[in-house]
Amino acid sequence: MDTFSCDVLIVGGGGAGLRAAIAVAETYPSVSVTVISKVYPMRSHTVSAEGGAAAVIKSGDSLDAHAYDTISGSDWLCDQDAVEAFVREAPAEMLQLEHWGCPWSREPDGHVAVRPFGGMKVERTWFAADKTGFHMLHTLFQTSLKYEGIRRHDECFVTKLLMDDGRCQGVVAIELATGKIQAITAKAVVLCTGGCGKIFPFTTNANIKNGDGMALAYRAGAPLKDMEFVQYHPTGLPFTGILITEAARSEGGWLLNKDGYRYLQDYDLGTPEPTPVLRSMELGPRDRLSQAFVKEQEKERTMKGPYGDYVHLDVRHLGERKIDGKIPFVRELCLKYAGLDPVKDMIPVRPVVHYMMGGIHTDIHGATAMPGLYAAGEAACVSINGANRLGSNSLTELLVFGARAGKAAAVFASERGEPSPSVLAQAHDEQRRLEEQFLFKTSGKERIATVRQAMQETVEQSAGIYRDASALQQAEAKLQRLQERFRDVNLEDHSYTFNTELTAALELSYMLDLAQVIVGSALQRRESRGSHQRTDHPERNDGRFLAHSMAHRGEDGLPQIEYLPVTITRWPPGERVYGR
Amino acid sequence: MPPTIALDVIRYRPEQDAEPAFQTYEVPFRDDWVVLDALNYIKDRLDGSLSFRWSCRMGVCGSCGMMVNGKPKLTCAAFLSDYLPGPVRVEPLNYFPIMRDLIVDITDFMRKLTKVKPWIIRDQVWPLEEGEYRQTPEQLDTYKQFSQCINCMLCYAACPIVGLEPEFVGPAAIALAQRYNLDSRDEAAGERLKILSDHAGIWGCTFVGECTQVCPKHVDPAGAIQQFKLTAALDALKSFLVPWGTR
Ligand SMILES: Cc1cc2nc3c(=O)[nH]c(=O)nc-3n(C[C@H](O)[C@H](O)[C@H](O)COP(=O)(O)OP(=O)(O)OC[C@H]3O[C@@H](n4cnc5c(N)ncnc54)[C@H](O)[C@@H]3O)c2cc1C
Ligand code: SF4
Ligand code: FES
Numbered sequence A: 001m002d003t004f005s006c007d008v009l010i011v012g013g014g015g016a017g018l019r020a021a022i023a024v025a026e027t028y029p030s031v032s033v034t035v036i037s038k039v040y041p042m043r044s045h046t047v048s049a050e051g052g053a054a055a056v057i058k059s060g061d062s063l064d065a066h067a068y069d070t071i072s073g074s075d076w077l078c079d080q081d082a083v084e085a086f087v088r089e090a091p092a093e094m095l096q097l098e099h100w101g102c103p104w105s106r107e108p109d110g111h112v113a114v115r116p117f118g119g120m121k122v123e124r125t126w127f128a129a130d131k132t133g134f135h136m137l138h139t140l141f142q143t144s145l146k147y148e149g150i151r152r153h154d155e156c157f158v159t160k161l162l163m164d165d166g167r168c169q170g171v172v173a174i175e176l177a178t179g180k181i182q183a184i185t186a187k188a189v190v191l192c193t194g195g196c197g198k199i200f201p202f203t204t205n206a207n208i209k210n211g212d213g214m215a216l217a218y219r220a221g222a223p224l225k226d227m228e229f230v231q232y233h234p235t236g237l238p239f240t241g242i243l244i245t246e247a248a249r250s251e252g253g254w255l256l257n258k259d260g261y262r263y264l265q266d267y268d269l270g271t272p273e274p275t276p277v278l279r280s281m282e283l284g285p286r287d288r289l290s291q292a293f294v295k296e297q298e299k300e301r302t303m304k305g306p307y308g309d310y311v312h313l314d315v316r317h318l319g320e321r322k323i324d325g326k327i328p329f330v331r332e333l334c335l336k337y338a339g340l341d342p343v344k345d346m347i348p349v350r351p352v353v354h355y356m357m358g359g360i361h362t363d364i365h366g367a368t369a370m371p372g373l374y375a376a377g378e379a380a381c382v383s384i385n386g387a388n389r390l391g392s393n394s395l396t397e398l399l400v401f402g403a404r405a406g407k408a409a410a411v412f413a414s415e416r417g418e419p420s421p422s423v424l425a426q427a428h429d430e431q432r433r434l435e436e437q438f439l440f441k442t443s444g445k446e447r448i449a450t451v452r453q454a455m456q457e458t459v460e461q462s463a464g465i466y467r468d469a470s471a472l473q474q475a476e477a478k479l480q481r482l483q484e485r486f487r488d489v490n491l492e493d494h495s496y497t498f499n500t501e502l503t504a505a506l507e508l509s510y511m512l513d514l515a516q517v518i519v520g521s522a523l524q525r526r527e528s529r530g531s532h533q534r535t536d537h538p539e540r541n542d543g544r545f546l547a548h549s550m551a552h553r554g555e556d557g558l559p560q561i562e563y564l565p566v567t568i569t570r571w572p573p574g575e576r577v578y579g580r
Numbered sequence B: 001m002p003p004t005i006a007l008d009v010i011r012y013r014p015e016q017d018a019e020p021a022f023q024t025y026e027v028p029f030r031d032d033w034v035v036l037d038a039l040n041y042i043k044d045r046l047d048g049s050l051s052f053r054w055s056c057r058m059g060v061c062g063s064c065g066m067m068v069n070g071k072p073k074l075t076c077a078a079f080l081s082d083y084l085p086g087p088v089r090v091e092p093l094n095y096f097p098i099m100r101d102l103i104v105d106i107t108d109f110m111r112k113l114t115k116v117k118p119w120i121i122r123d124q125v126w127p128l129e130e131g132e133y134r135q136t137p138e139q140l141d142t143y144k145q146f147s148q149c150i151n152c153m154l155c156y157a158a159c160p161i162v163g164l165e166p167e168f169v170g171p172a173a174i175a176l177a178q179r180y181n182l183d184s185r186d187e188a189a190g191e192r193l194k195i196l197s198d199h200a201g202i203w204g205c206t207f208v209g210e211c212t213q214v215c216p217k218h219v220d221p222a223g224a225i226q227q228f229k230l231t232a233a234l235d236a237l238k239s240f241l242v243p244w245g246t247r
Helices: A015-027 A063-073 A080-099 A132-144 A212-219 A263-267 A286-298 A316-326 A328-338 A393-414 A423-439 A448-462 A469-487 A500-524 B035-046 B107-115 B137-148 B154-158 B160-164 B171-181 B189-197 B210-214 B221-241
Strands: A002-011 A033-037 A150-154 A156-164 A167-175 A180-191 A230-236 A254-256 A303-305 A308-314 A347-356 A359-361 A373-375 A547-553 A559-565 B004-011 B021-028 B065-068 B071-074 B088-091 B098-100
Touching: A002 A015, A002 A167, A002 A393, A015 A033, A015 A132, A015 A150, A015 A393, A033 A156, A033 A180, A063 A080, A080 A132, A080 A393, A132 A393, A156 A180, A156 A212, A156 A423, A156 A500, A167 A423, A180 A212, A180 A393, A180 A423, A212 A359, A212 A373, A212 A500, A212 A547, A230 A286, A254 A263, A263 A286, A286 A308, A286 A347, A316 A328, A328 A347, A373 A393, A423 A500, A448 A469, A448 A500, A448 B035, A469 A500, A500 A547, A500 A559, B004 B035, B021 B035, B035 B088, B065 B154, B071 B154, B071 B210, B107 B171, B137 B171, B154 B171, B154 B210, B171 B189, B171 B221, B189 B221, B210 B221
Parallel strands: A002 A033, A002 A180, A033 A150, A180 A373, B004 B088
Antiparallel strands: A156 A167, A167 A180, A230 A347, A254 A308, A303 A308, A308 A347, A547 A559, B004 B021, B065 B071, B065 B088
């Protein structure tokens, strides 16, 4: 078996992972750092982010205003100490990216420009046209190339965390090109593996978003936090699930039902004005907008299409110049994938699974419950997103908490001795498991795609925009059966070279575990808050549930849910008010 | 609309195949499907052993480039309906070593990207407290186009020089160098010029312009190469004209 070792091992080469790696290389040059990623870093999902990244920079804005928008947007489920750290460090992180070359859109005088975004009372979203994530990721990746100290294992797929006495000491990974199983030992590991939208059938998320790191941490004993909170973005293209960025609305786009009526006015989101009003109507928060769609659907005021019901997003009145200047990618995507031109046509859209508010529980330094194990980015839950993330907070979160986690891991690593040699035995066991369960196995009747599809349908039917106890209970039972069916999965591919069927099987096994956690956490939370709406418990219940759900993996493999109180510093829970 | 369409797909598993060969699959035809959807149909329902890279399915991650009927394409943006009645020929990208089926080895490409020093280089780094470097929208426009590259490598698969001269850094890497050269925040154009001039192949580019034609993001690498050659030639001329004493 090939073995490698380093001080800090970062799993994931997206925005969070690369920021963490650079933080280690810059701040602690004597600490060796390796980035391992199942795709080349610039393919990571951060590349798809469109609209922008929030940070206070303009006069007339304040850190408290950003904090308040974030906290009320989260329906008071975020930790306010984390939010305060986040808004405080966000501006410097964004400036740092500017210094590294990110092509931010500019004002005529050369200052960075900002745009409005949903749920934000002040314009504070930095943007690089509508390819913000693409430019941020390529800037981070290209900048990372300048540090010779950052070693990379590209296209290596992590299958297990090496744990010794509760402490994380490295990972086992498959080098995809050769199929070789590697043991990489480390004094500290940072999981930056992104979200898990692929658990759902209709999502903006890329094929690689399977929650690998969340499942790895959960299996190793770390709790997952607030996993019932799944963000539906109100505007996805039917069939493909391609995202039409919120920037289309912040630049002035309208949401119209089948009568051409701006229906959001019926859902306590304000009154329609011709130009965008902050924290109102189309610039309300995503949870409320997606819920309004379902209500319109119930009133039969949506339109019917081959891929489900939809409403219209209308940007025609913005004109070609503004569309090409501010949201060119929206036009490109519509022309290429929907066969329509937003300059002339309305865009059909429907809510689509977009983002996981929950993730691996960490403190504000990115440390998980297991010593030596850190997490950042969408895989982690610090939490600044609570029950509903505000658009454009996530990209900034990657930078702030990526850097924090990287530095904390470097400090931890520099204070510890070498990993214990006993973990290598675990790596051999893991190799045997992969061979016996998958590579060498010739029996098995189930196709990966069939089990995956059944899981996706189960989760959508039970843990969608609206939920109730009976659907969730049925889903628990179905998922249990799907776990059994997964054990009978058949691989047609027994090759060691770039075996993507093997990785698809492992990804499915991660997603099945997480599906159980999502459903289990949703069942236990008998209240409605943010993106978690229970038709059988329609009110928010601060008395019982102003708390994070913490899912631990039980002996039986099923999630055990406990609660951890939310940290409140200066903003006591209140009503979420939009448009008035 | 035909009910099905055939795909002739290159298969190569180094452990069992002496050389790459075509295998034919019949998939349902749907007019909103792209070639990548058809490949996924094959993998999910017909043959789990077919291997290819993909991720975003929205033309931005750069993973899914392949030869489709002999032309380099992002398979997530190539509609089946443009290839009726079929069969559609799907092969790995030209000029890259095949690793497995439709997957090529891109380590050399990654090395070339790094070679051109694609990061901001300047003498005086402002402290963050000083705020952002000012850059007007016009200054941004000078390099914006070259910053749109998704590293999909279609331009390499289209470039005859890449085929003849393996050391040629290639269209995307030159466009990337130009992206930084033209950025008002950067000061290392001279350094990159030297790296590129020292490199084999660059002078061999005959402006066929294939790279620009196949680029899905309108990066215009041929334009970058032309700009680069012009600057390099002027530079050479300058050093020739300036009298020795003042050099
Ligand atoms: C279409 C779209 C648009 C968005 N737009 C915005 C926006 O405008 N503003 C905003 O703030 N947010 C936006 N978001 C959200 C934001 O983009 C993501 O939350 C964020 O990019 C996640 O980054 P990350 O670094 O955590 O993970 P990712 O970028 O997903 O990277 C994960 C990394 O982990 C690696 N990895 C995963 N599993 C393994 C494994 N088993 N072994 C090895 N490596 C592994 C992958 O290779 C990858 O490198 C958008 C999201 C989507 C889907
Ligand atoms: S220049 Fe165009 S074709 Fe070449 S790698 Fe970049 S995006 Fe692809
Ligand atoms: S799958 Fe990302 S570019 Fe085609």
